Amino acid sequence: MASPTIESLCCVSTNNAFSKDFLADFQSVPYNAVSIVASVLGITGAIYQVLPRTSVSRNSSAGRGFYKTRGRLIIRWLALADLMASLGILIRSASWLADNTFGSKPDDGLTGQFVCIITSGMIHYFYTATYCWTFLYALDVKLVMQDKRISHRVYHLVSWIVPVVLCLTGLLILYLPDLNCHSKAVNPYIRFLPNYLSSFIPIVVVMIGNPVLYCLAFSRVEKQIMSARGRYTQSERRVVDGLLKKFSLINVVFYLCWLPNIINGIVLWTTWDDLPKTFVLIIWYLMAILNPLQAVFNCVVYRSWDSDSTIPKPGVVIRKLWRKKSSQQLEDTATNIDDSADDQLQDGDESAGEGSLAAAMQVSHERTPLLSTHPNGSKNEKSQERITPTHTLKKYS
Structure with a gap:
């Protein structure tokens, strides 16, 4: 006691x-x-x-x-x-x-x-x-x-x-x-x-x-x-x-x-x-x-x-951590590719710059889905839902 x-x-x-x-x-x-x-x-x-x-x-x-x-x-x-x-x-x-x-x-x-x-x-x-x-x-x-x-x-x-x-x-x-x-x-x-x-x-x-x-x-x-x-x-x-x-x-x-x-x-x-x-x-x-x-x-x-x-099972937790790690690696890879393209734009000549610009645009287009919150790029409408006192109270349910 x-x-x-x-x-x-x-x-x-x-x-x-x-x-x-x-x-x-x-x-x-x-x-x-x-x-x-x-x-x-x-x-x-x-x-x-x-x-x-x-x-x-x-x-x-x-x-x-x-x-x-x-x-x-x-x-x-x-x-x-x-x-x-x-x-x-x-x-x-x-x-x-x-x-x-x-x-x-x-x-x-x-x-x-x-x-x-x-x-x-x-x-x-x-x-x-x-x-x-x-x-x-x-x-x-x-x-x-x-x-x-x-x-x-x-x-x-x-x-x-x-x-x-x-x-x-x-x-x-x-x-x-x-x-x-x-x-x-x-x-x-x-x-x-x-x-x-x-x-x-x-x-x-x-x-x-x-x-x-x-x-x-x-x-x-x-x-x-x-x-x-x-x-x-x-x-x-x-x-x-x-x-x-x-x-x-x-x-x-x-x-x-x-x-x-x-x-x-x-x-x-x-x-x-x-x-x-x-x-x-x-x-x-x-x-x-x-x-x-x-x-x-x-x-x-x-x-x-x-x-x-x-309460998630241990296997579910491991799978989620692995997916999170893989997603982070993909995002880091896309960021590195984009940075390389930007460097080529700065250091290359005009013709090389045009080619690099096209490559950068392509890379940027490919990277967009990885960075957007939703696949269609739109905001989640539910996040704008008005929080009423009932919603607030249900926090403690």
């Missing part, structure tokens, strides 16, 4: 009574077995989303294709962050199963602590990145509905740099100046609270911000459709209702996966002196299951494999 509780346990003293009560539960075979199974499922779901896809529909407009591409890119980066976070959980749980002496033997505690710190930091960072990508997906929906867009470079800066700042702030305060963070002399509000805030603030922002962004995105949908087409048909109503349902499910999935973490933090900070251990263990097992399964649930609610795309 992704929790600052485990990150604080990474610096537990081997002689601390707290380690005897709670660290043993994290080191237990059932807990780590559940974590490994959930992380493997999360990795599988994330890999499925990251796999490249090809469009099987040839009737979609250029604008709609552009919008779909934006949505898929955000979903893929979200899946990549999920993949790395689930991998961190898998490594940490496997290491705990392999070395059950962490927190019990002074001579082995330091190595176990560093493994715990590195993997927990990895999990913290990449799950924070998933919160950012989830928020930016909702923001992108709102901007597209307003016919606006932000460069994906800005999205990447936010999604990869903000987690760095939050993680470093929380973990450095927690682990410095020493790893004995559970000493009685330590002020928990100074040592622990910043790390908890760096973990929970992004979750709360998504829980509050995403429903608001989706509501704002759809608040004027009917009005925009009416202004664009002069009508609001049953078909368009079904599209809008379906997407409202989809975005509601996206919010439900996020709440399902991360609400236990918020509950865990509230319970720990309000009942620290008298923790309800049974309740806390139940919450920890829920987090161990639901946090990695975010990638699996995202496969369903985001539907990165929509109806007009499919």
Whole structure:
């Protein structure tokens, strides 16, 4: 699971009574077995989303294709962050199963602590990145509905740099100046609270911000459709209702996966002196299951494999790459021939120049089909199709 509780346990003293009560539960075979199974499922779901896809529909407009591409890119980066976070959980749980002496033997505690710190930091960072990508997906929906867009470079800066700042702030305060963070002399509000805030603030922002962004995105949908087409048909109503349902499910999935973490933090900070251990263990097992399964649930609610795309087979990918390479070679050959003809025109005499000019014209005529977008040289009329709000909404279907 992704929790600052485990990150604080990474610096537990081997002689601390707290380690005897709670660290043993994290080191237990059932807990780590559940974590490994959930992380493997999360990795599988994330890999499925990251796999490249090809469009099987040839009737979609250029604008709609552009919008779909934006949505898929955000979903893929979200899946990549999920993949790395689930991998961190898998490594940490496997290491705990392999070395059950962490927190019990002074001579082995330091190595176990560093493994715990590195993997927990990895999990913290990449799950924070998933919160950012989830928020930016909702923001992108709102901007597209307003016919606006932000460069994906800005999205990447936010999604990869903000987690760095939050993680470093929380973990450095927690682990410095020493790893004995559970000493009685330590002020928990100074040592622990910043790390908890760096973990929970992004979750709360998504829980509050995403429903608001989706509501704002759809608040004027009917009005925009009416202004664009002069009508609001049953078909368009079904599209809008379906997407409202989809975005509601996206919010439900996020709440399902991360609400236990918020509950865990509230319970720990309000009942620290008298923790309800049974309740806390139940919450920890829920987090161990639901946090990695975010990638699996995202496969369903985001539907990165929509109806007009499919995952190509390896043989199809190889054939397409070979055709692309062959086409590029033909174009380069034609360009070289044309350049040779131009050189002959410049260096030859008048009669030779006339002959070269004829050859160049012939070569140019032969090369034209290779360079034109369409065989008849005309522009694709569908690329000029008006992008209505319904087309824009279907980007996320």
